[in-house]
Amino acid sequence: MTELNQNTILVVDDTPANINLLRKILKNQYKILVAATGKQALEIIHTIPAPDLILLDVMMPGIDGYEVCRQLQADDSTADIPVIFVTAKSEIENEEAGFKLGAVDYITKPISPTIVLARVKTHMALSLARKKLEEQNIELLESARLKEDVENITRHDLKAPLTCLIGMPSLVLSGGNLTSEQEEFLTIIEESSYRMLHMINSSLDLYKMEKKSYLFNPTAVNVYAVAKKVIRELHNLLDAKKCEVLIDIDTQPATSNDNFIVWAEELLTYSLLENLLKNAIEASPEECKITISFTNGEQPHVAIHNFGAVPEALRDKFFEKYTTDGKKGGTGLGTYSAQLMIKTQGGSIAMQTSTDDGTTITITFLPISTGNHEKIFSDNQLDTCSEEVIEQLIIDHPLRVLVVDDNSSNRQLIERYLEHPMIVRDMAVDGDSAFALVQSNSYDFILLDLEMPGMDGLKTISQIRLWEKQNTQLPNRVIALSGHDDIDTIKRCQDAGFTDYIKKPIDKSAFLNLLICNANTSASVVISETSTGTEPYYTVIISNDLQDLIPKFLIFNREGIVKIQTAVDADDYDTVRSVCHNLKGSASMYGFSKLSALFSTVESAALVAQRDNIINGIAALNDYLNKVNIQYQQNDSSITSHNTTNLTGEENVTN
Amino acid sequence: MSQIKIVMIDDNQMICDFIKLKLENTGKFIVNYSCDGNEACRMITKEMPDIVLLDINMPNIDGPDVATIIRESPAIKHIPILYLSSLITRDDVIRNQGVIKNRNVASKSMTIDEIITRIMEIVEK
Numbered sequence: 001m002t003e004l005n006q007n008t009i010l011v012v013d014d015t016p017a018n019i020n021l022l023r024k025i026l027k028n029q030y031k032i033l034v035a036a037t038g039k040q041a042l043e044i045i046h047t048i049p050a051p052d053l054i055l056l057d058v059m060m061p062g063i064d065g066y067e068v069c070r071q072l073q074a075d076d077s078t079a080d081i082p083v084i085f086v087t088a089k090s091e092i093e094n095e096e097a098g099f100k101l102g103a104v105d106y107i108t109k110p111i112s113p114t115i116v117l118a119r120v121k122t123h124m125a126l127s128l129a130r131k132k133l134e135e136q137n138i139e140l141l142e143s144a145r146l147k148e149d150v151e152n153i154t155r156h157d158l159k160a161p162l163t164c165l166i167g168m169p170s171l172v173l174s175g176g177n178l179t180s181e182q183e184e185f186l187t188i189i190e191e192s193s194y195r196m197l198h199m200i201n202s203s204l205d206l207y208k209m210e211k212k213s214y215l216f217n218p219t220a221v222n223v224y225a226v227a228k229k230v231i232r233e234l235h236n237l238l239d240a241k242k243c244e245v246l247i248d249i250d251t252q253p254a255t256s257n258d259n260f261i262v263w264a265e266e267l268l269t270y271s272l273l274e275n276l277l278k279n280a281i282e283a284s285p286e287e288c289k290i291t292i293s294f295t296n297g298e299q300p301h302v303a304i305h306n307f308g309a310v311p312e313a314l315r316d317k318f319f320e321k322y323t324t325d326g327k328k329g330g331t332g333l334g335t336y337s338a339q340l341m342i343k344t345q346g347g348s349i350a351m352q353t354s355t356d357d358g359t360t361i362t363i364t365f366l367p368i369s370t371g372n373h374e375k376i377f378s379d380n381q382l383d384t385c386s387e388e389v390i391e392q393l394i395i396d397h398p399l400r401v402l403v404v405d406d407n408s409s410n411r412q413l414i415e416r417y418l419e420h421p422m423i424v425r426d427m428a429v430d431g432d433s434a435f436a437l438v439q440s441n442s443y444d445f446i447l448l449d450l451e452m453p454g455m456d457g458l459k460t461i462s463q464i465r466l467w468e469k470q471n472t473q474l475p476n477r478v479i480a481l482s483g484h485d486d487i488d489t490i491k492r493c494q495d496a497g498f499t500d501y502i503k504k505p506i507d508k509s510a511f512l513n514l515l516i517c518n519a520n521t522s523a524s525v526v527i528s529e530t531s532t533g534t535e536p537y538y539t540v541i542i543s544n545d546l547q548d549l550i551p552k553f554l555i556f557n558r559e560g561i562v563k564i565q566t567a568v569d570a571d572d573y574d575t576v577r578s579v580c581h582n583l584k585g586s587a588s589m590y591g592f593s594k595l596s597a598l599f600s601t602v603e604s605a606a607l608v609a610q611r612d613n614i615i616n617g618i619a620a621l622n623d624y625l626n627k628v629n630i631q632y633q634q635n636d637s638s639i640t641s642h643n644t645t646n647l648t649g650e651e652n653v654t655n
Numbered sequence: 656m657s658q659i660k661i662v663m664i665d666d667n668q669m670i671c672d673f674i675k676l677k678l679e680n681t682g683k684f685i686v687n688y689s690c691d692g693n694e695a696c697r698m699i700t701k702e703m704p705d706i707v708l709l710d711i712n713m714p715n716i717d718g719p720d721v722a723t724i725i726r727e728s729p730a731i732k733h734i735p736i737l738y739l740s741s742l743i744t745r746d747d748v749i750r751n752q753g754v755i756k757n758r759n760v761a762s763k764s765m766t767i768d769e770i771i772t773r774i775m776e777i778v779e780k
Contacts, residue, residue: 543675545676545680546673546676548676548677549669549672549673552669552672553669553672556668556669576716581712582666583666584667584668585670585741585763586667586670586673588763588764589669589670589673589763590669590673
C-alpha cells in the first residue's frame with residue numbers, strides 16, 4: 001500500500017506495552033501515531049493533519065479518555081474523527097458514558113488482534129463513506145446553486161442588453177438614409193435578437209409554467225396571422241418535404257384579410273403553433289397536404305391535420321414529457337410544452353389519430369369575452385400610429401416624464417419611444433438622484449428600474465411614497481421596469497406602491513399602451529386624494545357610540561408609537577413590524593384609514609429594515625395624531641350602513 | 656332568548672374593546688375578552704361562553720394553539736370557535752361560505768352586522 005492512501009490511526013495509552021501491542025497489530029495496514037497522555041493526544045490532533053481514527057484508552061492520569069473525547073466533540077474540526085475506546089472489562093458499566101460522549105465503539109482488554117482489526121476496518125470504512133457522501137452533498141448543493149445562478153443570468157442579465165438589440169434597429173431604420181444592404185442587415189439583427197429573446201423566454205417560461213408560477217397576461221390575438229408567420233418561418237421544412245399547408249376558417253378557405261381572434265398571449269401562441277406545425281410537417285408523408293382549420297364559436301379551436309399516424313405505442317402518452325419516436329435531435333418536449341402552453345392560456349389540447357385518416361391535433365382557446373374588450377389593442381394598430389397614440393397622452397398639457405435606469409441604453413431607448421415636442425423627458429441614473437428630482441418637479445409619469453445598484457427601485461418608491469404622504473403631495477404615477485415578471489416580483493411591486501409594471505425588454509406599443517391606460521385610470525384616484533390649501537389636517541368622522549373609547553384609542557396609538565421608537569433604537573425590526581401590524585388593524589377598524597395606511601408604510605419599511613424610512617414614518621404618525629380632528633356622527637346607523645369596507649367611520653381630508 | 660355569552664381573545668385590546676362595545680350595544684350579547692392566550696382558557700372555563708371569538712396571529716400563544724387547548728379540555732371542548740382575523744379577507748369568507756379548512760372564520764374587514772350574522776349562524780346550529 002502506498003503512503004498516499006494509507007490511513008492514519010492515533011493510539012493513545014499510558015501503558016507502553018499496550019501501545020506496542022496495538023502498533024504491531026495495525027502497522028501493516030495503517031500509519032500509526034502514538035500518544036502516552038491525553039494532553040499529548042490533543043496536541044498531536046491539533047498540530048498535524050488529523051488522524052482518520054483514534055484508539056483511546058479510558059483510564060489515564062491527567063486528562064483521561066472521556067475528557068479527550070469530550071474536547072474532540074466540542075471542536076467542529078475534530079468532531080467527525082471516529083473514536084474507539086480501549087477499556088478493561090471492569091470499566092464496562094461506563095460504556096454508556098463513552099457512547100454519550102461520541103465514541104463509535106468499544107474494545108475490551110485483553111486485546112484480541114482479530115477484533116481490533118475488524119472493528120478498525122469497519123469504522124474506517126464507515127467514516128470514509130460518510131466523508132465521501134458529505135463531499136458529494138456539497139458538490140450537489142453547489143451545482144444546484146450554479147443552476148440557479150445561470151437561470152438568473154439568462155433571466156435578467158441577458159434580457160437587459162437584448163432590449164437595445166431589439167429596439168435600436170427599428171429606430172435606425174425609421175431614420176432613413178440607408179442603403180438597401182444596410183437595411184437588410186439591420187432587419188437581420190432585429191430578427192435574430194427576437195429569435196434569441198424568444199429562446200430565452202420560452203425556456204424560462206416553460207419552467208415557470210411547470211411550476212405554475214407563470215403569469216398569464218392575455219390580449220386579443222389574431223391566431224390566423226400568427227399561423228401565417230409560423231408557416232413562413234417553416235417554409236424550408238415544407239419545401240424539403242414537398243408539403244403544402246391549407247388554411248380554412250369556419251370551413252371556408254381563408255383569404256388574406258381574414259381574422260381569427262382569441263384571448264391569448266401572442267408569443268406563447270406563436271411557440272405553440274410552431275411546435276405543433278413542425279411536428280405535423282415532420283410526421284406527414286411526403287407530398288401531402290397539411291390542413292389548419294379554424295373554427296369560431298363559444299370555444300374557438302384550431303385543428304392541425306396531417307396524413308401521418310402517431311405510432312401505436314406513443315398514443316397514450318402523447319402529451320407526456322420525453323415522449324419521442326426516436327426522431328434525431330428530438331427532445332420529447334415538443335408536445336409536452338405545447339400542452340403546457342395551451343393549458344397556461346386557459347385552453348385545452350386533444351389528439352386523434354388513425355392509420356387511415358392521419359392525425360389531428362385540436363387546440364381550444366379562450367374566446368374574447370365582452371369584459372375583455374376595452375383592453376383590446378392590436379399591436380399592429382399601435383405600431384403604425386404611435387404618433388396618434390402619443391397625442392392621446394398629451395391632450396391638454398405637455399407631458400413630463402422621468403426615466404430612472406442605471407443602464408444608459410435602456411434610458412436612451414425609452415427616450416426615443418417618447419420622442420415628441422410636447423414631452424419633456426428627464427433622466428436619472430440612480431435612486432438618489434431620481435428622488436431629488438421627484439421632490440422638485442412634478443411628473444406625469446416616473447419610469448423606475450427595479451434593479452439598480454445602491455438605492456434600488458423598491459427602496460426608491462418607498463421613499464417617494466413616504467415623502468408624498470408627509471408632504472401631502474399627489475401620488476405620482478410610478479411604473480416599474482424590470483427583467484423579472486414572476487408573480488412574486490409583481491406582488492412586491494404592488495405592495496411597495498408602484499402604479500403599474502412593465503417587463504423588459506420593453507416593447508414600444510405595449511409601453512405606450514400602458515401609459516395611456518394609466519393616464520386615464522389613475523385620474524380619479526388622484527382627485528380623491530387631492531388636498532388644497534397650505535396646512536391640511538385630517539377629519540375623521542366616528543360613530544357616536546365609540547366616543548368613550550376614542551381617548552383610550554389615541555393613548556393606545558401613542559404608546560404604540562413609543563414602542564416602535566424604542567424598538568427601532570434597539571434595531572429590533574421584528575417588533576416594529578408586529579406593533580405596526582397590530583395598530584394598523586385597530587386603526588382601520590375604528591375608521592382611521594389614513595392612520596392605518598401610515599402604520600402600513602412603517603410596517604413595510606421595517607420588513608426591509610429601512611431605518612430612515614421608519615423614523616420618517618414615526619414623525620408622520622406623531623404629526624397625524626397631533627393634527628387629527630375627530631367628529632362624532634350622531635346618527636350611528638347612517639354611517640355604518642353607508643360603509644361596507646370597514647366597520648365604521650369615514651375619513652376625509654379637509655383644510 | 657337570553658343573551659349570548661361570548662369570550663373574545665385578541666392581543667389587540669382596542670379591537671376587543673371595539674367588538675365588545677358594538678356587540679353589547681345590540682343588547683343581544685355579553686362579551687368578556689382576554690388579550691393573552693394563556694389566560695384565555697381560564698376565562699373560557701370560568702365563563703362557559705356560547706362561542707369563542709379567536710384571533711389567529713398573536714404573540715406567545717397563537718389562535719390555533721388556543722383552539723387545540725380548548726379541544727383537549729373536556730369541560731370546554733364543545734364550545735364553538737369563530738376565528739376573527741385580518742389575515743382573512745371579507746371575500747375569502749364569502750367565497751368559502753364562512754368555513755375554511757373546517758374552521759369557522761370571519762374577517763375583521765367585515766361589517767359588525769356581518770360578524771353578528773356569522774356568530775348567530777354558529778350559535779344557532
